[in-house]
Amino acid sequence: MAFIGGADLGEAGLNGAGGLGAPPASLAGGIMGTLARAQYGALARLRWRMFLNGLRSNKGALELGARTFSLLVYGLMGLGLGTGMGIATFFLVSRGEWRLLPILFWVLVFLWQAIPVMLASFQEQFDLGILLRFPVRFGSYMLLYLVFGLLDISTILGGLCCVGIWFGVAAARPGLLVFATLALAVFAAFNILLVRAVFAWIDRWLAQRKTREILGAIFMVGLLSLQLMNPALYQKRHARHTGPDERVQQLREAEARYAPVLKVASTVQKCLPPGMAAQSLRHAVQHEPVTGLESLGGMALYALLVGGVLALRLKAEYRGENLGSAPARVKAASGRNGAVAGSGIQERKAVGLRGGSGPIAAVIEKDVRSLLRTLPLLYAIGAPLLLVLVFSGVFIKNGAAQGPMFPLALPLCMMYAQLGFTQVFYNNLGTEGAGIQLYFLSPTPIRTVLLAKNLLHAFLFGLVALVAAVLTGLRLGPPDGAVVAATVAWLLFSLPCNLAAGNIFSLRMPYRVNPGRISRQRGSQANALLSLLVQLGVLAMGAAVFSLCWFLDRMWLATPIFLTLAMGAVFVWRRVLGNADGLAYQRRDALMATLMKES
Amino acid sequence: METAAIQTHGLTRRFGALTAVEDVTLSVAPGQFFGFLGPNGAGKSTTIKMLTGLLEPSAGTVEILGQPFGAGALHLKRQIGVVPEGMALLGRLTAPEYLHFVGRMYGLDRETTNQRTQELLEFMQLANETKKLVTDFSHGMQKKLALAAAVIHGPKVLFLDEPFEGVDAIAAGMLKSMLQGMINRGATIFLTTHVLEIVERLCSHVAIISQGRLVANGSIEALRAGVASTLPGAEQEQRLTLEEIFLSIVGAGGTQEQAQELSWLS
Numbered sequence: 001m002a003f004i005g006g007a008d009l010g011e012a013g014l015n016g017a018g019g020l021g022a023p024p025a026s027l028a029g030g031i032m033g034t035l036a037r038a039q040y041g042a043l044a045r046l047r048w049r050m051f052l053n054g055l056r057s058n059k060g061a062l063e064l065g066a067r068t069f070s071l072l073v074y075g076l077m078g079l080g081l082g083t084g085m086g087i088a089t090f091f092l093v094s095r096g097e098w099r100l101l102p103i104l105f106w107v108l109v110f111l112w113q114a115i116p117v118m119l120a121s122f123q124e125q126f127d128l129g130i131l132l133r134f135p136v137r138f139g140s141y142m143l144l145y146l147v148f149g150l151l152d153i154s155t156i157l158g159g160l161c162c163v164g165i166w167f168g169v170a171a172a173r174p175g176l177l178v179f180a181t182l183a184l185a186v187f188a189a190f191n192i193l194l195v196r197a198v199f200a201w202i203d204r205w206l207a208q209r210k211t212r213e214i215l216g217a218i219f220m221v222g223l224l225s226l227q228l229m230n231p232a233l234y235q236k237r238h239a240r241h242t243g244p245d246e247r248v249q250q251l252r253e254a255e256a257r258y259a260p261v262l263k264v265a266s267t268v269q270k271c272l273p274p275g276m277a278a279q280s281l282r283h284a285v286q287h288e289p290v291t292g293l294e295s296l297g298g299m300a301l302y303a304l305l306v307g308g309v310l311a312l313r314l315k316a317e318y319r320g321e322n323l324g325s326a327p328a329r330v331k332a333a334s335g336r337n338g339a340v341a342g343s344g345i346q347e348r349k350a351v352g353l354r355g356g357s358g359p360i361a362a363v364i365e366k367d368v369r370s371l372l373r374t375l376p377l378l379y380a381i382g383a384p385l386l387l388v389l390v391f392s393g394v395f396i397k398n399g400a401a402q403g404p405m406f407p408l409a410l411p412l413c414m415m416y417a418q419l420g421f422t423q424v425f426y427n428n429l430g431t432e433g434a435g436i437q438l439y440f441l442s443p444t445p446i447r448t449v450l451l452a453k454n455l456l457h458a459f460l461f462g463l464v465a466l467v468a469a470v471l472t473g474l475r476l477g478p479p480d481g482a483v484v485a486a487t488v489a490w491l492l493f494s495l496p497c498n499l500a501a502g503n504i505f506s507l508r509m510p511y512r513v514n515p516g517r518i519s520r521q522r523g524s525q526a527n528a529l530l531s532l533l534v535q536l537g538v539l540a541m542g543a544a545v546f547s548l549c550w551f552l553d554r555m556w557l558a559t560p561i562f563l564t565l566a567m568g569a570v571f572v573w574r575r576v577l578g579n580a581d582g583l584a585y586q587r588r589d590a591l592m593a594t595l596m597k598e599s
Numbered sequence: 600m601e602t603a604a605i606q607t608h609g610l611t612r613r614f615g616a617l618t619a620v621e622d623v624t625l626s627v628a629p630g631q632f633f634g635f636l637g638p639n640g641a642g643k644s645t646t647i648k649m650l651t652g653l654l655e656p657s658a659g660t661v662e663i664l665g666q667p668f669g670a671g672a673l674h675l676k677r678q679i680g681v682v683p684e685g686m687a688l689l690g691r692l693t694a695p696e697y698l699h700f701v702g703r704m705y706g707l708d709r710e711t712t713n714q715r716t717q718e719l720l721e722f723m724q725l726a727n728e729t730k731k732l733v734t735d736f737s738h739g740m741q742k743k744l745a746l747a748a749a750v751i752h753g754p755k756v757l758f759l760d761e762p763f764e765g766v767d768a769i770a771a772g773m774l775k776s777m778l779q780g781m782i783n784r785g786a787t788i789f790l791t792t793h794v795l796e797i798v799e800r801l802c803s804h805v806a807i808i809s810q811g812r813l814v815a816n817g818s819i820e821a822l823r824a825g826v827a828s829t830l831p832g833a834e835q836e837q838r839l840t841l842e843e844i845f846l847s848i849v850g851a852g853g854t855q856e857q858a859q860e861l862s863w864l865s
Contacts, residue, residue, distance in 0.1 A: 362703035370691040373732070437687035438748075440653050442704040443676035589654060596685050 031139035039136055043144065059509065059526070066525035078157040081111070082164030089168025093176075098282045099266075105187065105274035108161050112191040113198060115154040138318050145314060149196055162188050169281060179284040183296055187277045190303040197310035204313060273302045359444040363452035370431055377431070377513070381420045381460065385467055410472050410479045411487045411546055415539050417468040418494065421461055423513070425502035426531035428453045429595060430513035436595045439584075446584040447577045450506075454499045454577075465491060482555040486546065489562030494538045496566065496573035501534045503576050507583050512595050541565070602665040604629040604756050604787035605650060609659035612645050619645045621811045622659070627789060627804070629755075632782050634802035635791045638849055642811040643791040644684045647760050650789065651681045663756055677705060680754030682762050686745040690734030694725050694744050697733055698751055705752035712751070719747040722777070724770065738765035746774060756787045763794055775801060799841040807848050815848045822848075 055061055085104060092101050136144075149155060162184045169180040255262070269275040276295040283292035371377055428450070429436060439449050469487075473479065479487075509527045542562075549558040584591065605627035612620040620642040627633045637643045648654035650661055652668050661668040666675045681687075689697055695716050702712030720726045723743040728736070733744065742765055749757060757778075763771050778788055778801065792798060798805060805822065807815040815822055823839050826847045839847075 359704050359706070362700050366689065366692065366696070366700045369696060370689070373691045431691070433690055434685040434687055435689035437653060437683050437685055438689070438701065438704065441651060441676065441679075441681050441683070441687065442701070443673040443706060444704050445673060585655070592653070592685075 031137055031143055033137075036137060036140045039140060040144070062509075062526045066529040070525050070529055074153050074156055075160075078160030081157060082160040082162075084164070085161045086164035086166075086168040086171075089165045090172045093169055093172035093281070093285075096285075098278065101281065102269055102275045102278040104165065105277045106269070108158065108165075109191060109194075109274050111161070112154050112158040113195050115157055138315060141318050142311060142314050146192065146196065149192060154195055155192055158191055159188060173285060176281060176284055179289075179292065180281060183277050183280045183299070186296060186299045186303060187273065190273050190299060190306060193303055193306040193310055197306050197313065200310055200313040200317075204316075271298075273299050276302075359442075359448050360452040360455070363449055364456045367453060367456050374431060374513075377424060381424065381464060385417065385420075385464065385471065409476050410469060410483055411490060411542065413468055413472045414465055414487055414491060415542065417464055418461070418498070418539075419535065420464070421457065421498070422528075422531055422535065424457055424460070425498045426505045426527060426534075427510055427513065428457065428502060428506045429510050429591070430506070432595055433512065434596045436592055440588055440592075445581050447580040450503050450580050451577055454503070454573075457502075458495055458499065461495060480555065482559070486549070486555060486558035486562060489559045489566065490542045490546075493562045493566040493569050494542060496569035497538045498535065500569070500573040500576040501531070503573075503580060504583070505531055505534075507580065507587055507591065510591060510594055601629060603627060603662070604631065604664060605633070605789060606662040606665075607650070607659060610646065610649060610656050610661060611658040612642075612649060612654065613657045619811055620649070620808075623808065623813050624659075625806050625813060625816055627787060629787050630782060630785050631804055632778070632788045632802045633790065634798035634805040635789060635808065636795070636798065636805055636845060637791075637808035641808045643808060644760055646808065647681075647683070647758050647789070647791060651679065651683065651758050652676065653681075653683060677752065678755045679758065680749035680752065680756070681758045682742075682745045682749045682760055683758075684760045686741055687748070688733050688741055688745060690732060692733055693729055693731060694720060694733060694736075694747075695729050697744065698748055701748040702751045707752055715751050719751060722773070723747050724773075739767055739770065742766050743770060743774075750777075750781070754786065756789070757781065759788065759790045759792075761792055762790070763792055763797060771797075795841045795845055805841070807845065809849050819844075 051064075055064060085108065088104055089101070091097075092104070166180055166184050170177050270279055276299045280292045280295035280299070283289070283295060423430070432439075439446055505527055509530075511527060545558050545561050545565075549555050549561075603626045605625070607626075608624050610620060610623040611618065623642075623646060635643055635646065645654065649656045650663070650668070652672065663675055664678060666672060668675060689700070692700065698716040698719060699712050702715060703709070707715070717726075720729065723746070725740060725743060725747070728740065733741065736744065742762060746759070746762055749759070759778075762774065766774065775797065782788060790798065790802065799819065802819065804818050805815070806813055806817075815825075817825075819841060822844050826839060826844050827837075829847075
């Protein structure tokens, strides 16, 4: 019997296969053929083995614990959202408020698409690209892509919301049970396919320099355009207090003024899946099953269309397209070699830090360039600003900024803005990849590298905090001086806390960030969960001090308290930086092994 | 007595129960072009990692230019250049940006870094690729860039882990002449490669590692004479190639017979 290194080839399945020239007969089967089923089984066993092997190390066990906990948290979040959606649906359906029902479905679509990016650093995803070297059919590849997608956070949360809506409809109109099941199943399928298609295409665009730059520019313009919303919001803040009758009158006037726009919007949205989902339920209640089925069919067509768009992308990947080696710019003419090289250096000078030629300036320059080419991180940093704008609306009642928590609006918005920096602070070496070796080879101490990163991140955070403060101020009016001072003092405390903890986490439990992808990132549940706990601890300390001073009506007292805490935090940060080289060299094997992983 | 450029004593690295490198003692004189050979998985890259501070030895000592290599050996790091196994590249930078970054990490001033960056890019025939991100480079181009980064600060000792892998013949010829130029100016080069022809042409001394242990060390002529002396009388007169020396020392017995067993491959 043939053997290699003592392994019996018969056990490997080659026995009797008729040699390499004769492919196994089962290759002819469809996506549920013998070979396909064997491959699904092999993949399931692979995942199981990876899971078991992960438990061999303490880090693996920690990851499992973190993942279980995360799943529980997401489950609870989903249950909460689903319950809310269910209650809202129940009231809308039982009262026949069909005009408002599409809003629920639009909210759900938004959540479904936004969650994967918002929680990109909190979930680990399995990259199916490894399957491409095997004789896997395209149908099987796509099926696996969709099946693995069913386990991600957005699908769990979105699915639970759909269940909530289903219960709401069933409770309000039991006769709609079957129709609601059908409508929600198609709606869920549309969302699952849409989120996959969107991220698959974004990943593709991010892999090409030109489209990556265009996307980056659009993103930056989007962020800056937030400023344009301010004048409108500013006007609203200055609106005088009105009574209930006046408000009704104002609403009527606004409705009359915007009626044409609203009418067009309502008509358009009826032709889109969220509107169709609501329409199908409405027609079913009104005993118009044919029209209801038309809406359902329309939604199914959208799902097929989106599925087709996804299939186009996956087909290209399946044919062996490598995102990392996507075509770049056209090469310059060979005769212009010298000129091109020279212009490259001129360009560098233009963006360089003036007067800084040391390693700190070098790391900062390098990180700024990398950051501008890493859309996922830009999004993570910028997205909270948009939500700060939305979030600050909580403090607006009856057209004016007020409410019991209004005095604390600024620190609350600041606290929220800080969450966007989780990945930046707590995995600050994640985008280095193989470049991590350079830090160990060069004569620059690791603490200098971390110091440079901390300085850049602190500056970026300061910038985001400033924009968030301006947005909050414009929306809610200038805050009290004592609150501003206390908020600044709290930032001086929380920033070194996060930087210190972030440096430790970055060295102890890093994970590789693929800068060219938004979806299918590896992530680390342990890092995500523990960093969240540290952030929550810092936020809780801030909240406790603010609440105490607010309760005692001595807000000025918060500033010295936070400044005292800040001194302690800076001391800890400096200690962590001082010990960074020891920790880095102690962990260098694991650091390099983790950050240099291909996928 | 002249201080060795590279000196190890009892260098050992264990990964759990596996001993990847065991009791390696060698000395490389200044100005020597030293080839470090071995079959796949013999421990070459592990040894280079220990010599360059990327991996801590489980036992034994390393001295480069007479100084022990520890976590704090920052002054020593200025004097060595490395093309490691993973190339240590930063994919989101362009080639000039990367070289500029590396130069400054090694303490070069901005003007010197700019000048050397331009010269190296032109030498490596990467000057017309200044807009392309490193991640979009071919493997060969990445190798050339990694080599440029390893020499930008003018190191006295250069460690090269498979520098010619994926590099085209024209570029390989240029690299060889560049490395020879460095040797002529007094630098020491420690090279691992599977291309034995290059080692034979460039290196004066070689060491061979197999299954983590050093099995041969000396000048190529000394090894040739040693292997020839074990051959039957008539064959001793033949001039052995480095490949023959290598196969003789490492042992290639059985591979052809085993290949014949794989009858289903045809």
